[in-house]
Structures are given as C-alpha cells and as structure tokens.
Amino acid sequence: xxxxxxxxxxxxxxxxxxxxxxxxxxxxxxxxxxxxxxxxxxxxxxxxxxxxxxxxxxxxxxxxxxxxxxxxxxxxxxxxxxxxxxxxxxxxxxxxxxxxxxxxxxxxxxxxxxxxxx
Numbered sequence: 001x002x003x004x005x006x007x008x009x010x011x012x013x014x015x016x017x018x019x020x021x022x023x024x025x026x027x028x029x030x031x032x033x034x035x036x037x038x039x040x041x042x043x044x045x046x047x048x049x050x051x052x053x054x055x056x057x058x059x060x061x062x063x064x065x066x067x068x069x070x071x072x073x074x075x076x077x078x079x080x081x082x083x084x085x086x087x088x089x090x091x092x093x094x095x096x097x098x099x100x101x102x103x104x105x106x107x108x109x110x111x112x113x114x115x116x117x118x
Contacts, residue, residue, distance in 0.1 A: 006039065007066065008050035010057045011108050014038050018051040020107055024086060025049075057108070066112040067101075076102065079114060 011017045018029045018038035027042025027049075036053040049066075070076055080102055084090050089105040101115025 004047050006048040006050045007064075008052050009108075009110055010054040011051055011110075012053065012055065012057065013108075014051035014053045017106065017108050018049075020087065021049055021051075024083065024088075062111050065110070068112065068114045069117040070114055072117050076100070076114075083114070 009017065014036065015029070015038055018040050021027070022029050022040045022042065025040070025042035025045060027040045027045065030039045030041060030048070032038050038051045039048040040051070041048055070079055080090055083104055087107045091103040091105060091111070094101050094103070099116050099118065101113045103111060103113050105111050
C-alpha cells in the first residue's frame with residue numbers, strides 16, 4: 001500500500017513561497033542541496049509540502065488544492081485577517097448546511113481553503 005509523502009507546488013520562486021507557507025503553518029523550511037526545490041515540515045500537516053521551481057507555472061485555477069481546518073471553536077475573522085496581512089488574498093466565504101470555509105490564494109496565486117474541522 002502506498003502512502004502520501006508530499007504535496008508539491010510549482011512556483012517560479014520556491015524559496016520565497018516555502019518561507020511564506022512555513023510562516024503560516026508554524027513550520028520550517030528544510031535544508032536543500034539545490035535552489036530549485038524546497039520542502040516544508042509543519043505540525044499538523046501529514047507529510048511535507050514541496051516547492052519546485054518552474055519557469056512557467058500552469059495558468060488558471062489549480063486542479064488540486066490544500067484544505068486546512070480552523071482550530072475547533074475559534075473565531076474565523078482573526079485567522080482570515082492574519083492570512084490577508086501575510087499576503088494571501090481572501091477570495092470568498094462559504095457556508096453550507098452548518099459547514100463553513102474560506103477560499104484564499106497564496107502570494108503565487110495557488111488556491112487553498114480553511115474550513116470548519118470535519
């Protein structure tokens with residue numbers, strides 16, 4: 001049986017984006033032997049996040065995105081404000097049958113969501 005080891009994101013600037021995600025998740029950028037690929041290990045994230053240099057990332061909405069959970073019982077507004085202050089774009093808020101989430105873009109335009117724990 002295979003297991004998920006890493007989710008890799010294409011970016012023209014892998015170190016900058018790795019540092020941004022490490023700061024948002026309370027993680028660390030792992031040492032790298034090359035300037036073209038960095039990984040981030042963060043508490044609460046199974047596996048690693050990888051950031052791979054590409055000159056021309058695929059345009060448009062990502063076909064795969066990361067989903068994170070708000071801390072149980074937390075107020076969403078400070079979390080949204082913190083992501084926006086760090087350089088994310090808050091795209092929209094969703095509420096559906098007692099479950100809510102917010103959709104964002106990171107500084108490179110990669111979409112991700114933060115929602116109620118499930």
